[in-house]
Amino acid sequence: MFISRDPFNVIIGGVGGQGNVLASQILGEMLVSQGYVITIGETYGASQRGGAVMSHLRISTKDQFSPLIPEGQCDLLIALEPVEGLRILDHYGSPRVMTLVNTRPIHPMDVISGNAEYPEVSKVIAKIKELSRRVWTLNATEVALEMGDPIFSNIVMLGALCAIEVLPINQQGFELVIKDLLPSRTMDENMKAFNRGREVVQEFY
Amino acid sequence: MSSISQNAPGKTVLLMGNEAIARGALEAGVKVCAAYPGNPSSEIIGTLAKVADELGLHVEWSVNEKVALEVATAASFAGLRGLCAMKQNGLNVASDFLLNLNLSGCRGGLVLVVADDPAGVSSSNEEDSRIFAKLGDLPLLEPANFQEAKEMTKSAFEISEQLGLPVLIRSVTRVSHARGNVCLDELPQSRPKPRFENSLRFHALPAVLNHKLLHEKLNRAKQMFEESPFNFYRGPEKPELMVATSGSGWMYSLEAMINLNVQERVGVLKLGTTWPLPESYVLEHLKKADRILFIEEVDPFLENNVKEIYAQNCLFLGLKAFFGKASKHIPDVGELNPEIVTHAIQNLIQVPYEPRPADYALRAHEAAAELIPARALSFCPGCPHRATYWAVKIALALDGRDGFVLGDIGCYSLGMGPSGFGQMRTLHAMGSGTGLACGFGQLNRFGLEQPVIAVCGDSTFYHAAMPALANAYYNGADFLLLLLDNSATAMTGFQPHPGTGSTATGKEAPVIDLKAICEVFGAHVEVVDPFDVAATVETLLRLLQEEKGVKVLILKRECALVSAKHQKRLYQVEVEQEHCLGETCGCNRFCTRIFKCPGLMWDKAAGKARIDEAICTGCGVCTRICPASAIRKEKA
Numbered sequence: 001m002f003i004s005r006d007p008f009n010v011i012i013g014g015v016g017g018q019g020n021v022l023a024s025q026i027l028g029e030m031l032v033s034q035g036y037v038i039t040i041g042e043t044y045g046a047s048q049r050g051g052a053v054m055s056h057l058r059i060s061t062k063d064q065f066s067p068l069i070p071e072g073q074c075d076l077l078i079a080l081e082p083v084e085g086l087r088i089l090d091h092y093g094s095p096r097v098m099t100l101v102n103t104r105p106i107h108p109m110d111v112i113s114g115n116a117e118y119p120e121v122s123k124v125i126a127k128i129k130e131l132s133r134r135v136w137t138l139n140a141t142e143v144a145l146e147m148g149d150p151i152f153s154n155i156v157m158l159g160a161l162c163a164i165e166v167l168p169i170n171q172q173g174f175e176l177v178i179k180d181l182l183p184s185r186t187m188d189e190n191m192k193a194f195n196r197g198r199e200v201v202q203e204f205y
Numbered sequence: 206m207s208s209i210s211q212n213a214p215g216k217t218v219l220l221m222g223n224e225a226i227a228r229g230a231l232e233a234g235v236k237v238c239a240a241y242p243g244n245p246s247s248e249i250i251g252t253l254a255k256v257a258d259e260l261g262l263h264v265e266w267s268v269n270e271k272v273a274l275e276v277a278t279a280a281s282f283a284g285l286r287g288l289c290a291m292k293q294n295g296l297n298v299a300s301d302f303l304l305n306l307n308l309s310g311c312r313g314g315l316v317l318v319v320a321d322d323p324a325g326v327s328s329s330n331e332e333d334s335r336i337f338a339k340l341g342d343l344p345l346l347e348p349a350n351f352q353e354a355k356e357m358t359k360s361a362f363e364i365s366e367q368l369g370l371p372v373l374i375r376s377v378t379r380v381s382h383a384r385g386n387v388c389l390d391e392l393p394q395s396r397p398k399p400r401f402e403n404s405l406r407f408h409a410l411p412a413v414l415n416h417k418l419l420h421e422k423l424n425r426a427k428q429m430f431e432e433s434p435f436n437f438y439r440g441p442e443k444p445e446l447m448v449a450t451s452g453s454g455w456m457y458s459l460e461a462m463i464n465l466n467v468q469e470r471v472g473v474l475k476l477g478t479t480w481p482l483p484e485s486y487v488l489e490h491l492k493k494a495d496r497i498l499f500i501e502e503v504d505p506f507l508e509n510n511v512k513e514i515y516a517q518n519c520l521f522l523g524l525k526a527f528f529g530k531a532s533k534h535i536p537d538v539g540e541l542n543p544e545i546v547t548h549a550i551q552n553l554i555q556v557p558y559e560p561r562p563a564d565y566a567l568r569a570h571e572a573a574a575e576l577i578p579a580r581a582l583s584f585c586p587g588c589p590h591r592a593t594y595w596a597v598k599i600a601l602a603l604d605g606r607d608g609f610v611l612g613d614i615g616c617y618s619l620g621m622g623p624s625g626f627g628q629m630r631t632l633h634a635m636g637s638g639t640g641l642a643c644g645f646g647q648l649n650r651f652g653l654e655q656p657v658i659a660v661c662g663d664s665t666f667y668h669a670a671m672p673a674l675a676n677a678y679y680n681g682a683d684f685l686l687l688l689l690d691n692s693a694t695a696m697t698g699f700q701p702h703p704g705t706g707s708t709a710t711g712k713e714a715p716v717i718d719l720k721a722i723c724e725v726f727g728a729h730v731e732v733v734d735p736f737d738v739a740a741t742v743e744t745l746l747r748l749l750q751e752e753k754g755v756k757v758l759i760l761k762r763e764c765a766l767v768s769a770k771h772q773k774r775l776y777q778v779e780v781e782q783e784h785c786l787g788e789t790c791g792c793n794r795f796c797t798r799i800f801k802c803p804g805l806m807w808d809k810a811a812g813k814a815r816i817d818e819a820i821c822t823g824c825g826v827c828t829r830i831c832p833a834s835a836i837r838k839e840k841a
Binding site for chain 1: 208217218219326350351352379382383384385386453456457459460464542543544547560561562565566568569570572573575576577578579580581582583584585623624794797798799801802803805806807817818819820
């Protein structure tokens with residue numbers, strides 16, 4: 001499998017604390033080991049927790065692109081949270097974008113305090129579908145909670161990403177990368193989370 | 206094995222800009238590395254700390270940036286190579302030493318990396334540290350991507366030794382905190398032995414003579430930079446427009462050229478050695494074009510320095526038009542991105558550019574406006590600071606004299622926002638909360654009747670608040686200092702400090718006890734666990750009302766993210782649905798509307814509060830605030 005455009009631009013977005021930085025690093029390492037030139041730009045720091053966060057991945061066969069994707073140039077969006085997916089499409093989406101979305105909301109402080117409403121998730125997914133060429137959904141947080149810890153949601157999402165076959169990645173590549181990157185005692189659970197993500201993801205029509 | 210310590214020449218790995226800088230230092234044979242953590246620079250020393258034992262280095266988290274630079278400089282004086290890293294604010298702290306070190310010069314290669322934070326993504330300001338190179342007559346390099354970050358760092362040690370001067374490297378967030386492909390070179394195996402040569406002198410004095418010698422060294426740097434591989438031009442021989450850029454601007458400029466498809470019309474002059482500028486090289490390229498656009502992050506440093514060179518040579522260069530921050534083609538505040546650069550070039554050469562169909566953009570904006578709630582920053586679930594600010598809010602209300610909180614730098618800076626109930630009223634530099642309290646604490650003689658509270662984190666206290674506390678006791682100031690001791694430098698990635706009992710490389714270290722220091726400094730000190738809300742409020746109120754002079758309350762509770770790494774959650778928390786009266790309770794949604802921990806949710810359908818089990822970390826603080834006692838905790 002090859003990338004369908006050069007550069008192929010991926011955004012992994014969600015809420016601080018959901019593990020988008022680690023997800024982008026694992027994905028980046030998987031692609032570098034196959035010879036791609038990767039740039040990853042990450043937004044973190046003050047937005048480490050609770051704020052909207054994004055990682056931008058540029059995948060190319062030839063050039064080192066900038067760590068920020070320009071307006072309207074996202075090819076694949078991996079949304080770890082539904083309204084964050086829509087927030088990213090607002091600036092980076094275009095008719096060519098494909099979106100993989102975790103349907104489990106995380107309420108912002110303004111929603112918790114009653115100053116704002118969190119929209120119906122079905123409505124958000126429908127809008128994402130209107131703005132995307134293809135959409136896949138899963139409740140990755142639920143899958144991770146079933147496994148006993150919401151921390152695995154990002155790995156569940158990477159499994160789903162593997163299943164939708166948009167990027168040239170596979171399970172063996174994932175296994176090799178996490179061997180280097182994550183503590184060995186978490187290996188089995190991470191593989192399980194990855195495989196659960198592969199199983200439960202579905203295309204949304 | 207960490208890719209940073211692999212001796213694998215030719216291997217390509219994915220490295221963060223900061224890791225690439227660390228790798229460059231290793232390839233140059235660095236022996237001593239020191240820093241105080243600060244984003245976006247923290248991973249440089251953090252990465253080196255992980256391989257220090259394996260590669261035989263001394264790596265330390267110093268107590269502040271000035272000490273860090275002095276530690277690295279000592280290595281240089283003894284003939285070893287030393288590296289120091291800091292964020293832009295840190296250079297202000299280290300600058301007193303730096304602006305004397307330039308005069309004394311150094312011996313072994315000495316490199317100071319400053320990672321700037323355009324837009325202040327994780328900072329209180331967005332200052333441009335390059336001005337210090339000009340101020341101190343010091344050579345300055347600016348890496349434009351990850352590979353260059355490694356090569357430049359390596360080369361900076363050579364330049365430093367050739368000139369006998371420290372070399373500054375200025376990185377920015379989008380280089381330091383981004384990742385990209387980096388091809389590794391060999392790691393040297395040499396083990397030089399340090400020795401202080403007693404025949405040598407490292408004195409700033411005599412200042413005028415050394416200033417003159419410094420200018421001579423800077424002139425040599427200028428000659429060296431004429432041939433530097435870090436400066437190059439890409440584009441047509443006679444471009445309609447020439448972009449002159451440095452640092453992250455290089456990647457954005459390339460991207461803009463591709464977006465607009467103008468590679469045949471626009472050239473890019475990429476400069477990596479930005480102080481002193483290689484004058485002949487710059488002049489030779491200025492001849493190529495009559496219109497020049499400057500792309501650089503934060504201040505017009507390159508822009509103004511190139512204009513100075515032009516002004517000296519304008520008679521033979523002829524008329525040129527310069528565009529950039531002065532002409533308002535590029536914003537003079539905030540961070541750059543590919544779009545800003547694309548639009549600036551488009552504007553100057555009049556080419557069409559539509560990043561996506563206009564109707565799509567309109568539909569996307571409409572959907573966003575209709576459906577997306579704002580997402581404000583907040584303390585993490587289970588963060589002790591939320592409990593602390595809650596207690597402060599209650600205690601100040603009970604006290605009734607309109608007391609106020611002076612802020613400081615750390616995670617707890619979020620105390621100025623809704624997550625800290627808007628309690629924090631000032632925010633400046635490391636330690637400034639306590640320093641301001643020293644002043645406010647004297648104003649009662651003029652009739653100030655409000656209680657004065659300063660907050661300060663544990664790491665910040667060792668860094669900069671200790672002198673202020675000594676000053677407070679010595680001069681008889683009257684205030685309450687809250688030391689928010691979460692046992693980590695949490696905001697920058699949980700680095701250890703003198704109060705944690707471990708070093709940068711994970712070795713056991715003596716603990717410098719916060720309570721003991723404050724007592725030696727003459728303060729009345731008490732300690733409380735902020736998760737015990739009732740006791741915290743009671744203690745705060747008593748200290749505000751009954752004690753005079755310098756009082757310190759240590760709020761001791763480990764950072765929730767650190768705790769999560771080594772211990773199970775404290776409690777299983779639940780909102781008992783039969784006891785939560787919901788909309789009918791007189792509390793008016795007290796837990797979610799006022800306390801608003803992200804672990805709580807308002808279930809619209811049921812009209813009651815509940816716990817979000819994906820977020821709650823089980824600190825149990827919210828169980829103390831429900832008037833109906835419907836939030837229950839059980840030992841997990």
